[in-house]
Amino acid sequence: MTTTHNGATMVLPSLGENVTEATITRWLKAPGDRIEHDEPLLEVATDKVDTEIPSPAAGILLEIVAQEDALVEVGAVVAVLGAEEGAAAATPAPAPVATPTPALDPVPTPGPSSTVAPTAGGDRVEKLPRIRRTIARRMVESLQTSAQLTTVVEVDVTAIARLRAQEKDSFHRRTGVKLSFLPFFVVAAVEALDEHPVINSSLDADCTEVTYHSAVHLGMAVDSDRGLMVPVIRDAGALRIPDLARRIADSADSVRNNTIRPDDLSGGTFTITNTGSRGALFDTPIINQPQSAILGIGAVVERLVPTRGDGGSLQIEVRSMAYLSLSYDHRIVDGADAARYLGAVKTRLEAGFAGKDIA
CATH class of the missing domain: 3.30.559.10 (Chloramphenicol acetyltransferase-like domain)
Structure with a gap:
């Protein structure tokens, strides 16, 4: 992680040999949530495997940088974390929870695949998971x-x-x-x-x-x-x-x-x-x-x-x-x-x- 005046940036860690990028499939925490060290924070999908990424430190999730469905390179910033004692200053009101752009709006991701649109005949159309x-x-x-x-x-x-x-x-x-x-x-x-x-x-x-x-x-x-x-x-x-x-x-x-x-x-x-x-x-x-x-x-x-x-x-x-x-x-x-x-x-x-x- 790299510390800035807004907090510490969390990057997408190495996911194995020859894996250079991953798709963010689901965030397990929302901005303002408290997180523990090594607690699962997000889920990603690569060409080889779906996996959970743990938090590198305890504290507060201040900002989600890489939204769900984003394709992110290894080493790129995905989130900003803050120390727990800074949570009150960082989140004086519900505003920080709302600071992410509307990308947090309902992109339905209950699992590796999500329903994109129902059809008139009752068929179900789903987005094909990356794997x-x-x-x-x-x-x-x-x-x-x-x-x-x-x-x-x-x-x-x-x-x-x-x-x-x-x-x-x-x-x-x-x-x-x-x-x-x-x-x-x-x-x-x-x-x-x-x-x-x-x-x-x-x-x-x-x-x-x-x-x-x-x-x-x-x-x-x-x-x-x-x-x-x-x-x-x-x-x-x-x-x-x-x-x-x-x-x-x-x-x-x-x-x-x-x-x-x-x-x-x-x-x-x-x-x-x-x-x-x-x-x-x-x-x-x-x-x-x-x-x-x-x-x-x-x-x-x-x-x-x-x-x-x-x-x-x-x-x-x-x-x-x-x-x-x-x-x-x-x-x-x-x-x-x-x-x-x-x-x-x-x-x-x-x-x-x-x-x-x-x-």
Whole structure:
């Protein structure tokens, strides 16, 4: 903050790497209100995340400089704060509350989106939140940037389903985290990247250089009421199933509780989206640029499957099955590359896991 004769100016703080501006979505205090140090003062939206900005000091909010819906650069003044003992002098009457221009008039912002105008037919027209606009732009840019297609394989995860059924209660008591199918899929997907590094690569904008990433920084797509976000789990290849289960749960909680930081959403090298958690059998996910691939995991369902017995006789069994769909950038990943990668993931999953793997 910078102190002036009118008080101390508050600027928009740094919001993470490569974040240069934010939109003021809501002020949580009005001029004349008392504020505590680190008390949430306003909400902002960036291209990556919505977040609260705390007050840098205790005192009185004297003036709102950046109004709601304003696009503000990092380091720009957003408010003027005053010492509490100066509140009487600064607000001798209701005047200071009225000093802001009519921009404080009803720009309805009850949340990340606001109703702009009702229609005669009863339809509702809402302003699209900044984060939703960003998602829309990036999805279109991804499809326009890379040559995307999807390959799908079916996987028998019966062995994993049996282990999970046996161990999920004790795992939850031991770790405090539910044991879903997802960390098993993640382990298999990450292990296969070692054998197929092109899936964990990035192509530059000029299509002249490709970067093969030595570490797997795994983006995990998370559904939230504000839209899709992809927090990144760093060095996922070094994590075991219990660690992954914890990190996945923590990442999802931080997104849904709106405590995710912008830096937590950057630096991914490969992404997994688990649409099976909502019952989808499979999908054709869109690549998270500049990555070269994204893996979609479908729902695990029990189906009647023809198998061969020990003597080669045909028999029908109930098996736990799932589809895996890999969308990839055909500029650098060929269909055979995608099939080989998915084959490696399938082999690892169908081999199953042991109790020690989740201990």
